[in-house]
Amino acid sequence: MQLTLGTSTDGLDGNEAERRLTVHGPNILPAAKPRNAFRRFLSQFDNLLIYVLLAAVAITLALEHGIDAAVILAVVVLNAVIGFVQEGRAEQALDAIRGMxxxxxxxxxxxxxxTLAAEELVPGDLVLLDPGDRVPADLRLVRSRSLRIEEAALTGESVPVEKSPAPVMAEAPLGDRTSIAFSGTLVAAGQGAGVVVATGGDTEIGRVSALVGAVETLTTPLLRQMDGFARRLTVTILGLSAIIFAFAVFVRGYTAEDAFLIVVGVAVAAIPEGLPAVMTIALALGVRRMAARNAIVRRLPAVETLGSVSIICTDKTGTLTRNEMTVGAAATAAATFxxxxxxxxxxxxxxxxxxxxEPAEHSNLIGLARAALLCSDASLRxxxxxxVVDGDPMEGALVxxxxxxxxxxxxxxxxxxxxxxxxxDARHRFMATLHHGxxxxxxxxxxxxxxxxxAMCDLQRGPVSDMPLDHAAWRVRxxxxxxxxxxxxxxxxxxxxSASSDLTFTDVEGGLTLLGLLGLIDPPRAEAVTAVRDCRAAGIRIKMITGDHAATAVAIAGLLGLEQPEAVATGQELDALDDATLRCRARDVDVFARTxxxxxxxxxEALQADGAVLAMTGDGVNDAPALKRADVGVAMGQKGTEAAKEAAEMVLADDNFASxxxxxxEGRTVYDNLKKVxxxxxPTNGGEALTVIGALLLGLTLPITAVQILWINMVTAVALGLTLAFEPTEPGAMRRPPRAADEPLISGFLVWRIVFVSVLFVIGTFGMFFWAEWRGLSLEETRTLVVNTIVVMEIFYLFSVRYQHGSSLTWSGVLRTPVVAVGVGVVVLLQLAFTYAPPLQAVFGTRPVSLTDGLTVIGVGVILLAVVEAExxxxxxxxxxxxxxx
Structure with a gap:
């Protein structure tokens, strides 16, 4: 038999195979040249916020404050290491596909x-397939016997696909190309032979690999916002520093050296040195809490991104459904159960x-189940x-x-x-077994x-006796x-x-009695139904994207409770749409089939262009490109392929959509807590900076030195600011809609709060400064009181900021998060050491304060809390x- 590819039933000879191997190359997926590890590590520092932190390191070194400089530098290096490791894992996605x-x-x-190494296959090779084999290349089948191939990882089909050499239309969707055995899929049953038509990167799985490699990973909303914030903060600090330097030299007559020290004080006050560290720790805490709930996060920023997700695009098979066939309906002549x-x-x-x-009361139902069981080979364990089923999944459902x-x-x-x-066999489309009772x-x-x-039946089993078959009525059912x-x-x-011991096609060509019909379905997970309902309550829309048939997808969508389960679009329809039309179609339709x-x-990409923040779930190789492109890719941990896991930012260890x-x-909680931080x-940094600027404008002695400002920022940022990362979810967090993707990190309300609280800090700081000067205290004692006043105001403001939408003047507000009490206790101990310990007095120029002055400082904090709560x-x-x- 001569074929188009120049082969025959004897296959290729050795010389021709070697020639084709030279022309087409080995049957392996092309590997992109990896980036140099050192360059990948250096690229982690290419961020404006990192530049701001490095500037803070330089400033603290200039102040000869090596410990603080080392702490800030450690934060920078830690962030770079985390990014380097996570990026390396993401690049393993292509390797995972190649391993299939x-x-x-x-x-x-x-x-x-x-038997050859798969990489030696060339177009034209005649490949033989047996149960359990993984298809080594794309094959055009030339013969098959009861051949069924598991293609769920590539097409999303719930059950093995029947394959045969019968030709199909050239434009048939991937899942309907029954004459092709695709590379990387698994032979579930039967035997076959096929001619290699594509190898390596030319195969369908090669196209998926190319898609994964070409997909650009998006920056998360938080990182985009933090990048914009860092850019604006840098410009503001540099501009403000230049203005202050010029004002100090040309208006106030300061020397360049003294003016520089003032500028350093303003910069140290304005730069939130501890903010990136607290942000990283808050995300890491979210990762830990999610891991306890079987959601493994591979990239820290993905935690926060989940909080802004407005659409979840999900695969059906194995994600929303169990990827396990089950009999959902049994129809006999009497009824449909x-x-x-x-x-x-x-x-x-x-x-x-x-x-x-009680099934025993319905003999027809028992007879239907008995025959279906006997005509199957699967077993359950x-x-x-x-x-789990040993054998064909559909036959397992019958058992x-x-x-x-x-x-x-x-x-x-x-x-x-x-x-x-x-x-x-796909040619006669039935199975028959002969038994002796x-x-x-x-x-x-x-x-x-x-x-x-x-077509083979003449009779149907009735409630009492057999009767003529009503073909039209059964076709309707x-x-x-x-x-x-x-x-x-x-x-x-x-x-x-009773003497019959052999079974032939003649025995089954006619004269059969129909017992009934069985409807099999891969049912939705019970927890997925609840999860869909919870998502809709949170303003999150679910869209199902599957390779399965439209009718099956619509039925599952209805059972799940999607917003518009009856609206469906197929892959062929999508091919005919331009990008603008597709955006509208993608927005309006919730079920996409045969994709x-x-x-x-x-x-x-269309939904993202429409402004949505997307989470994409999936478990197959076919999901990997979309998982990588989505704002948050979510792979299934148990049944998911390695390609899907490596392309995703998050892996569900329990394959539970409800997770x-x-x-x-958790993502919303993390973002809320970051906003609180x-x-x-x-405002606390703003109050410190305004204090220095105000002193310069008024021609006063600085109420606080740059070194003292750095002490406040580093101590309180870690011991107080970090406690906000432990705050639990606020009531109603899952009853509000997701925030807009373009919502600014610094909202109008937050700008007002920054200005309002900063002014309160300035009033409190200068009030204490003037009061101490009026009493004739030394400059060192005065500055010690000012530092303690700022720290106490930060402590009391912390209790206010923990509740954005309610009063903090409750026992719950005080006791809700034990770690807050620990943080406050640590700060109190550090401030006592700052004030009374001789070594720290020598470093920071502090002096002891009296009990009366200490109570006055606490009183200032109480007044601040009362004013903010009133606002x-x-x-x-x-x-x-x-x-x-x-």
Whole structure:
């Protein structure tokens, strides 16, 4: 048999194979040249916020404050190391896909069957396939026998696909190309042979690899905002420093050296040295809490990004569903029964018209289950992770169904042994088995495609006796089950003489009695239904993107409770849309079926162009490009491929879609806490900077030195600011819509709060400064009081900022987070040492303060808290008034 690729049933000869290997190259996926590790590490410092921190290091070194400089530098290096490690892991995505290629392949060369390394395959090679083989290249099948291939990782199909040499349309979707065996997929059953038509990067899995390599990883909203914040902060600090330097020299007559020291004081006060460290720690805490809930985060910023997710694009098979077939409906001549139960678990119940029934009271149902069981080869076994099937997943569902209706599986198979069989084949589309019962009577059990089995039947099993088959009525019932997204099997029987021991096609060509229909479906996870409901309550829209059939996808979407389950678009429809039209279509439709990897990627890009922040979930190789492109890629840990895990920012260890809701809640909590850190850090830093500037403008002695400012910033940022990272989720966090992707990190309200609180700090600082001077205290004593006043005000302001939308003057506000008490205690001890310990007095120029002065300092903090809480109360009352329309 001469083929287009110049091969035959004897395959290629050795010389021709070597020539083609030279032309086409080895059958491996091309590997991109990795970046030099040193250059990758240096690139982690290419960030303006890092430059600001390095400037802070230089300033503190100029002040001969080596310990603080070392702390800041350690933060910079730690961030760089984390980024370097995480980036290296992300680049393993292509390696994981390459690892899916088969290492060995059975090939016919020069008329002999030989086993070769898969990388030696060339176009035109004749490859032989057996159960358990991983397909080594893209093959055009030339023969098959009951060949079924598991393609879920590539196409999203729930069950193995029947393959045959019969040609299909050139424009057929990936999942419908039944004459092609794709590289990297797994032979589930049967045998086949095919000619290699594509190797290496030219295969379908090679195209996916190219897509992953070409996808640009987006910067997270937080990093974009922090980058903008750092840019504005840098410009502001440099501009302000230049103005202050000029004012001090040309207006106040300071020397250049003295003016420089003042500028250093302002810069040290304005730069939030501890903010990046606290931000990193807050994200790390979120990672730890999420890991305890089976959500493993591979990149720290992904934690915060989850809090802003507005759309979750999810694969269906194995993500929203269990990737385990189960019988959902059983139709007999008498009625259509609903069958409950999860996956392959043999426990469940049967219902009729919403009422539970005893299967033993319905002989037709028992007969249907018995025949389906006997005409199957699968078996079930219990493992640590639950029930699993040995054999075909669809036949495993039939075994579970038989158990649910009360049949003893092993006993029935022993009591009615199989004598012969006709295996399933895509050409005749049914399977038949011959059995002998306990009475010695022979009978045939048949299961297969409904249209094929119905054509072989003359009778149907009635409640009392067999009756003529109503073909039209059964076709309607087949369509009804199909419309529910179920894959339909017809089951029939035929009696033979007791002497029969062989089974031929002549025996089953006619005279069969139809027992009924079975509707099989890969059901939604129960927890996924709850998770979808929670997401919708949080303003998050769920969109299903699957390679499965449209009817199945719509049925699952309805069971899950998606917003618009009936609206569906297929991959072929998407191909016909331009980018602008696709954006509108992607926004309005929630179910996308029969999609290829490039469709998923294009949909993600269209939704992002429409302003959405996306999380993309998936488990297959076909999901990897979209996982990498999404703002947050979420892979399944148990059933997910390594390619999907390496391309994702987060991995769900339990494959539980509901864990995403926990992750989103944690993401919102992390972002809220980061906002609290900023709302606490910037006003306190602003108050310090305004104090220095105010003293310069008024021609006063500086109330606080640059070294003392650095002490305040480093001590309070770690011991106080860090405590805000431990704050639990605020009530109602999952009942508010996700924040807009372009929402500024520094909102208008936060600007007001920064100015308002900074002014209060300036008033408190100068008030204490003037009061101490009026009493005739030395400059050292005065500055010691000022430093303690600033720290005490920061402590009391901390309690206010912990509750953005409510009063902090409650016992809950004081006791809710124990770590806050620890942080305050640490700061108090450090301030006591700062004030009274001789070594620190020598370094910072401090002096002891009296008990009366200490109580006065605390009083200033109480007044600050009262004023801020009053401002919050006025704001809440004004907001309620606007909402009520008054």
């Amino acid at each position: 290629l088969a290492p060995r392949a059975s090939v016919v060369r020069a008329g002999r069957r030989v 609903e069958v409950n139960g999860a996956g392959y678990d043999p426990s469940g119940e049967v219902r009729l018209s919403e009422e539970k029934v 219990r493992t640590e992770i639950g029930w 579970a169904f038989a158990s649910k209706v009360g049949i003893d599986v092993e006993h029935l198979r022993q009591e009615t042994p199989r004598r012969d069989e006709i295996p399933f 306990v009475d010695g009577e022979a009978f045939i059990c048949i299961k297969g495609a409904p249209e094929r089995v119905l 087949v369509e009804a089950l199909g419309a529910r997204g179920q894959r339909v099997l017809a089951v029939a029987v035929k009696r033979l003489s 290829a990897p490039e469709h998923k990627l294009r949909l993600v 995403i809701v926990v992750a989103v809640r 900023i709302a606490w850090t910037l 919050k109360l006025i704001g809440r009352l004004a907001s309620r008034s606007r909402e009520s329309g008054h």
